[in-house]
Amino acid sequence: MATYLKKGDVVICVDDSGYLDGRLRRGSEYTILSEPSIPEYEEGLVGVRWDNGKIGRNCQSRFTSPINRTQPQDKVAGINPKDAIGVKKPSLRFVPMAPVYMMGQAMADGGVKYGPFNWREQPVNASVYYDAALRHMTQWYLGNDRASDSNVHHLAHAMACMAILLDAESQNSLNDDRPKIGTPLDDFIAANTAH
Helix, strand or coil, X not given: CCEECCCCCEEEECXXXXXXXXXXXXXCEEECCCCCCCCEECCCCCCEECCCCCEECCEEECCCCCCCCCCCCCCCCCCCHHHHHHCCCCCXXXXXXXXXXXXXXXXXXXXXXXXXXXXXXXXXXXXXXXXXXXXXXXXXXXXXXXCCCCCCEHHHHHHHHHHXXXXXXXXXCEECCCCCCCCCCHHHHHHCCCC
């Protein structure tokens, strides 16, 4: 039964070809960049437009549909109606879970000390959690991995501070006491970056 190829399909070379000055190699994969000169084949030769515009032969199809190797995380929506909607919603599949669990330890420690989700009960000051996150980051940077009072990783505590700020902001329970908006530092940083 004949197989039909099209532009975008990936093929694999089945022998060392003399075409293209021997640059087609057995086992190497090539993408068809234009409509094949021999679109139909059966255990035979396939014309492949290589990147220099020449035609190479002795390539046999390995795949029957285009493959995008540069963005493997992109999925084509399936036929299920849920897929078409679900792929457009926020996703957690790119979030590593170990840090999330470690942040959960920090949140649990804070829940015991101050009450779980206390920032939703009473507004919290942005500056308090900014300072706390910086203290934890500084402790970690100076070589102290875990907080002495909780034995939880300092970076997890810093993540918890950021999560509380974001959640309080989304719940309208954040007292935004940041200083007055100043001039962005982009120009200063660019002017003082070594070249």
